[in-house]
Amino acid sequence: MDVKKQATIVDVAKKAGVSVATVSRVVNGNYPVKQDTKERVKEAISSLNYVPNVQARELNTRKSSTIGVVVPGLHNMFFAEVIDGIEDAVRQDGFSFLLNCAKNDPMQEMNAINALVARNVSGIIVISPNTKNISERFYEELVARVPLVFINGYHRIKGVSYVGNDEKLGSQIALEYLFGLGHKDILFVRGANSDSYDIKEEAYRQFMEEHGSLREDYILNIGEGNGVETVDSAMNALQGLIPRLKPTAICCCNDLMAVGALNACKRLGLSVPKDISIMGYDNISLSRLVEPKITTMDQNMFQLGSNAAKLLIENIHGGQSKRIMLDNVLIERETTGISM
Amino acid sequence: MDVKKQATIVDVAKKAGVSVATVSRVVNGNYPVKQDTKERVKEAISSLNYVPNVQARELNTRKSSTIGVVVPGLHNMFFAEVIDGIEDAVRQDGFSFLLNCAKNDPMQEMNAINALVARNVSGIIVISPNTKNISERFYEELVARVPLVFINGYHRIKGVSYVGNDEKLGSQIALEYLFGLGHKDILFVRGANSDSYDIKEEAYRQFMEEHGSLREDYILNIGEGNGVETVDSAMNALQGLIPRLKPTAICCCNDLMAVGALNACKRLGLSVPKDISIMGYDNISLSRLVEPKITTMDQNMFQLGSNAAKLLIENIHGGQSKRIMLDNVLIERETTGISM
DNA sequence: CTGTTAGCGCATTCAC
DNA sequence: GTGAATGCGCTAACAG
Numbered sequence: 001m002d003v004k005k006q007a008t009i010v011d012v013a014k015k016a017g018v019s020v021a022t023v024s025r026v027v028n029g030n031y032p033v034k035q036d037t038k039e040r041v042k043e044a045i046s047s048l049n050y051v052p053n054v055q056a057r058e059l060n061t062r063k064s065s066t067i068g069v070v071v072p073g074l075h076n077m078f079f080a081e082v083i084d085g086i087e088d089a090v091r092q093d094g095f096s097f098l099l100n101c102a103k104n105d106p107m108q109e110m111n112a113i114n115a116l117v118a119r120n121v122s123g124i125i126v127i128s129p130n131t132k133n134i135s136e137r138f139y140e141e142l143v144a145r146v147p148l149v150f151i152n153g154y155h156r157i158k159g160v161s162y163v164g165n166d167e168k169l170g171s172q173i174a175l176e177y178l179f180g181l182g183h184k185d186i187l188f189v190r191g192a193n194s195d196s197y198d199i200k201e202e203a204y205r206q207f208m209e210e211h212g213s214l215r216e217d218y219i220l221n222i223g224e225g226n227g228v229e230t231v232d233s234a235m236n237a238l239q240g241l242i243p244r245l246k247p248t249a250i251c252c253c254n255d256l257m258a259v260g261a262l263n264a265c266k267r268l269g270l271s272v273p274k275d276i277s278i279m280g281y282d283n284i285s286l287s288r289l290v291e292p293k294i295t296t297m298d299q300n301m302f303q304l305g306s307n308a309a310k311l312l313i314e315n316i317h318g319g320q321s322k323r324i325m326l327d328n329v330l331i332e333r334e335t336t337g338i339s340m
Numbered sequence: 341m342d343v344k345k346q347a348t349i350v351d352v353a354k355k356a357g358v359s360v361a362t363v364s365r366v367v368n369g370n371y372p373v374k375q376d377t378k379e380r381v382k383e384a385i386s387s388l389n390y391v392p393n394v395q396a397r398e399l400n401t402r403k404s405s406t407i408g409v410v411v412p413g414l415h416n417m418f419f420a421e422v423i424d425g426i427e428d429a430v431r432q433d434g435f436s437f438l439l440n441c442a443k444n445d446p447m448q449e450m451n452a453i454n455a456l457v458a459r460n461v462s463g464i465i466v467i468s469p470n471t472k473n474i475s476e477r478f479y480e481e482l483v484a485r486v487p488l489v490f491i492n493g494y495h496r497i498k499g500v501s502y503v504g505n506d507e508k509l510g511s512q513i514a515l516e517y518l519f520g521l522g523h524k525d526i527l528f529v530r531g532a533n534s535d536s537y538d539i540k541e542e543a544y545r546q547f548m549e550e551h552g553s554l555r556e557d558y559i560l561n562i563g564e565g566n567g568v569e570t571v572d573s574a575m576n577a578l579q580g581l582i583p584r585l586k587p588t589a590i591c592c593c594n595d596l597m598a599v600g601a602l603n604a605c606k607r608l609g610l611s612v613p614k615d616i617s618i619m620g621y622d623n624i625s626l627s628r629l630v631e632p633k634i635t636t637m638d639q640n641m642f643q644l645g646s647n648a649a650k651l652l653i654e655n656i657h658g659g660q661s662k663r664i665m666l667d668n669v670l671i672e673r674e675t676t677g678i679s680m
Numbered sequence: 681c682t683g684t685t686a687g688c689g690c691a692t693t694c695a696c
Numbered sequence: 697g698t699g700a701a702t703g704c705g706c707t708a709a710c711a712g
Contacts, residue, residue: 008689028691055459055690056690057690059705059706060705074420077420081415087439099438099439101431118392289571290630362683368707392705399705
């Protein structure tokens with residue numbers, strides 16, 4: 001674990017023939033230093049290849065410019081895109097971030113968070129599809145010592161900030177769009193174990209009920225919905241279901257499921273969108289890589305990440321906790337069409 | 341940037357009525373402590389919610405348990421999967437990692453690396469598709485102060501470790517496989533600006549030459565090859581080229597291009613693999629999400645990442661630098677078939 | 681077994 | 697403008 005010997009501020013001071021305080025001043029540029037000595041110091045710095053030790057600095061300023069990010073994993077491009085957004089915002093403010101994967105395991109999530117606290121991060125962003133699995137107590141104590149931002153979390157803990165999507169509204173928009181196209185027999189595909197699916201199902205039920213088209217057997221739960229295997233499990237389930245139920249449209253809780261639906265249709269010899277329409281949710285890059293490209297609701301994951309980061313930094317600087325709700329917009333592409 | 345006040349080792353010592361040294365001992369478990377006092381200390385720790393300050397600890401042990409990872413970005417699932425592998429290995433050894441995206445910009449890459457050094461990371465993993473853009477001097481000086489591992493880098497700097505794939509051999513295997521299927525008119529699709537493509541093209545040329553089938557116009561360079569837009573640019577280029585050249589197979593430098601080829605074929609009304617075979621490279625998850633699933637060469641990106649991390653940790657512990665070459669294996673799926 | 685003490689590298693008073 | 701001295705939280709000798 002040893003790091004090779006590096007020049008310290010003392011070495012620089014010695015070489016430049018000044019005190020460490022002066023070196024510190026030119027490095028931080030927060031106090032006046034005579035032009036002449038400033039240059040001598042700078043010379044010494046570059047000749048010694050001196051890099052200030054951030055740990056030491058942060059130790060005695062009791063500040064930290066690194067934040068922690070906890071995600072379930074990266075296999076799913078959803079999280080990767082969110083992280084991209086975080087990275088972007090974070091860097092603009094001179095912060096760095098430690099990334100931890102919790103593998104959808106509450107235990108590991110808590111461990112990761114504790115490790116982050118020990119590392120003295122000045123804030124933490126958590127993306128956890130099912131935050132209900134961890135006691136609120138844990139988070140309450142946590143937020144008492146370090147600012148916390150949840151992305152797409154569904155509980156309410158005081159002091160914790162949230163960035164999320166209005167998935168209920170988004171679902172309604174999707175459904176209205178499908179209805180406007182003449183679809184009445186709309187299959188609903190969801191996964192298990194994420195609050196997000198519950199919200200969407202509720203929106204679906206409500207909407208279909210209002211339009212007198214709710215049928216229990218049109219609601220399909222395919223289990224785990226966040227991995228690459230989701231595509232195949234959606235496909236398999238749908239391959240049997242579609243011929244039996246003959247829906248004119250399929251409304252999926254995410255794009256992975258939509259791709260599965262698309263593949264099922266291909267195998268069944270159904271033409272999309274001529275014979276059947278498919279609607280996704282999220283707008284992960286996959287949705288525009290398949291052929292035909294999937295119509296979906298854009299969650300703008302990059303925004304999700306960058307908003308969370310900005311919010312966290314605001315909190316770190318003493319800002320109030322708050323919640324940001326992003327609106328999802330419909331991205332009309334090639335998998336939806338008028339119902340025959 | 342302020343972090344909320346936390347209990348320090350002094351608070352714990354006071355509360356437990358012992359010295360800080362004793363607290364340190366029970367925390368680290370490296371020296372014997374009487375069972376009785378140990379418990380008193382532990383009680384104090386949990387009642388104060390004490391978490392040892394890693395920065396302080398690492399400052400005076402001159403060790404660091406965080407490493408730095410620099411990638412071009414995460415949009416491409418390739419990097420996401422590699423990072424997954426890194427995360428896994430790194431955590432097993434109790435390390436954490438700071439992630440930085442360099443956005444394919446050498447300037448940003450150097451900045452990111454400097455920030456990492458300042459943070460006192462004990463090692464750095466760099467994934468950079470075209471490391472030639474940064475002067476070797478930079479890396480030479482870098483590796484003199486902190487262990488360095490390159491993933492899929494193509495230069496040779498002494499002291500730097502490498503983990504890479506035998507892409508030359510992999511390409512040969514792919515080509516041989518296609519040849520074995522009876523294909524002689526094999527289009528080669530590559531991108532710009534990455535050493536990887538050069539290696540593969542060389543393998544292609546050599547192989548085709550040996551088999552008397554090399555045609556200059558069968559080599560297609562579609563430009564940027566690492567973003568999601570790659571799929572469309574490959575598709576567009578191929579849509580015009582395929583009818584003119586009438587290849588029986590397309591060998592792509594990565595799966596993104598292969599998906600583009602697949603989409604082009606769909607638009608041209610060509611059936612894959614009946615009319616034309618398509619071969620990818622990398623085995624990113626996308627390759628098995630599309631329909632039909634793409635035959636490809638597995639780079640095993642997870643392995644790439646975890647090997648790099650293990651190697652880095654070995655180096656950190658004083659091990660020699662070395663290079664690891666992973667073999668790529670053929671994953672036969674649904675886009676390749678016998679040539680008519 | 682346990683307490684005391686001296687730094688780790690740096691920023692920051694307070695004098696000069 | 698600049699230097700000397702103090703302490704951030706912790707570990708590692710060194711004594712007892």
